[in-house]
Amino acid sequence: MSDVTSATTVDRAREAELGPVARFLKATELDTRMLGMVAALILIWIVLHFLSGGLFLTPRNLWNLSVQTSSVAIMATGMVLVIVMRNIDLSVGSLEGVIGMIMGVLQAQILIRVMGFSAGDPWIWIIALACGIAFGLLIGAFQGFIIAYLEVPSFIVTLGGLLVWRGAAWWVTSGQTVAPLDATFQLMGGGPNGSIGATWSWIIGVVACLAVIFMLLNGRTQRKRFRFPLRPVWAEVFLGAVACAVILGAIQVANSYPWPVGIVKRYAEANGITIPEGGLFIAHGIAIPVLMAVMVGIVMTFVTNRTRFGRYVFAIGGNPEAANLAGINTRWVTMKVFMIMGALVAISAAISSARLNASTNALGTLDELLVIAAAVIGGTSLAGGAGTVVGAMLGALLMQSLQSGMVLLGVDSPLQSIVVGAVLVVAVWLDTVYRKRV
Numbered sequence: 220m221s222d223v224t225s226a227t228t229v230d231r232a233r234e235a236e237l238g239p240v241a242r243f244l245k246a247t248e249l250d251t252r253m254l255g256m257v258a259a260l261i262l263i264w265i266v267l268h269f270l271s272g273g274l275f276l277t278p279r280n281l282w283n284l285s286v287q288t289s290s291v292a293i294m295a296t297g298m299v300l301v302i303v304m305r306n307i308d309l310s311v312g313s314l315e316g317v318i319g320m321i322m323g324v325l326q327a328q329i330l331i332r333v334m335g336f337s338a339g340d341p342w343i344w345i346i347a348l349a350c351g352i353a354f355g356l357l358i359g360a361f362q363g364f365i366i367a368y369l370e371v372p373s374f375i376v377t378l379g380g381l382l383v384w385r386g387a388a389w390w391v392t393s394g395q396t397v398a399p400l401d402a403t404f405q406l407m408g409g410g411p412n413g414s415i416g417a418t419w420s421w422i423i424g425v426v427a428c429l430a431v432i433f434m435l436l437n438g439r440t441q442r443k444r445f446r447f448p449l450r451p452v453w454a455e456v457f458l459g460a461v462a463c464a465v466i467l468g469a470i471q472v473a474n475s476y477p478w479p480v481g482i483v484k485r486y487a488e489a490n491g492i493t494i495p496e497g498g499l500f501i502a503h504g505i506a507i508p509v510l511m512a513v514m515v516g517i518v519m520t521f522v523t524n525r526t527r528f529g530r531y532v533f534a535i536g537g538n539p540e541a542a543n544l545a546g547i548n549t550r551w552v553t554m555k556v557f558m559i560m561g562a563l564v565a566i567s568a569a570i571s572s573a574r575l576n577a578s579t580n581a582l583g584t585l586d587e588l589l590v591i592a593a594a595v596i597g598g599t600s601l602a603g604g605a606g607t608v609v610g611a612m613l614g615a616l617l618m619q620s621l622q623s624g625m626v627l628l629g630v631d632s633p634l635q636s637i638v639v640g641a642v643l644v645v646a647v648w649l650d651t652v653y654r655k656r657v
Contacts (some may be wrong), residue, residue, distance in 0.1 A: 246454040267624035278475035286409040289508040290567035292615035295593040296519040297560040299611045303536040305603035306373035310380030315583030316388035319568035322351040323397035323578025344404035351565040359561025363554035388580040398577035408574030409506035417474045420504035424470035428463040474502040508570045520608045537604035596646040
């Protein structure tokens, strides 16, 4: 008993030696790197808002920013697994282009002209999306097989894929743009019709807050069950309050962005609604592509943190030889990672083409750089073995924020590329410095 008391006294003495910030971080168990990225994102937003004359932090721009980030964020979640395993995928942009073109041709030509589907048939978008994901899985499996079983470096395989699939995107229609796309398929691109409105947005926000509270309570119960150290109650309440505030704040921003006046007039005329003198306010709410990105983020976080497959991926990235000796089928895991990457690229291709209401052979050009940059800026180490899905999605938001802000400021496209490249180099340098200190 005396030993336990003395150990407790020592722990309390050590905690007293820590500063208030260190004690706060220890109690809440917050990742300092993640906090640094969030702080950098907030600082960038404030600076861009000031430089743009108050245009950046507006509901309209933030709503558009969320939609623009969705496709890159989805691909970045898969890129985390690829880089964690000490591989790279340079073909995602070209793959996005060819899959987007395939889905466009299916909708506009094959299903309607060849197979006799009527325009607006509810099966069109389902078949197109399913075929796109199937193509993504097959191409990912093909590249993964060459990398894992034929032992060709991923850099070479995916560099070849960058050229091959970009050429294939042109070959599908000889460079012609395919448009328009199915009306239901277009909903995945956002816009007034591709949003869920204010009511459903608030419902989803409340459900998300309840899910956060449940996860915190369940986590505390599991810690008690296995006798792990517990966070202070105030820390649990703080984390829950901050998470709920962020969720509800995002909902409020989405609901503050109204439909354009012209669309409101047409909607009112079609539904026999009298527009009041001050105008009719109809909120966009959360965009469908943003919901898709959030769902993908949740699923990928579960896969990486709660499944055997996810543990295998990090084990292989940490030490491939040890993982192989431990009985992990490293080749099959590698192949599955590239299959997942292909499926996620297909989802992103659907969002990007739906947003344009057209499939073009230029779709996804240079997106591979944005995706890799998002993963690295989000904390995924190029040395392998470390990375988070949430960090990659925040990295995608940061990259898109820079691009959106530079567009508002009227920065030329070449200079935008220079800034993106510089940010990527600085992010890798900071990662190197951080790991040396750790």
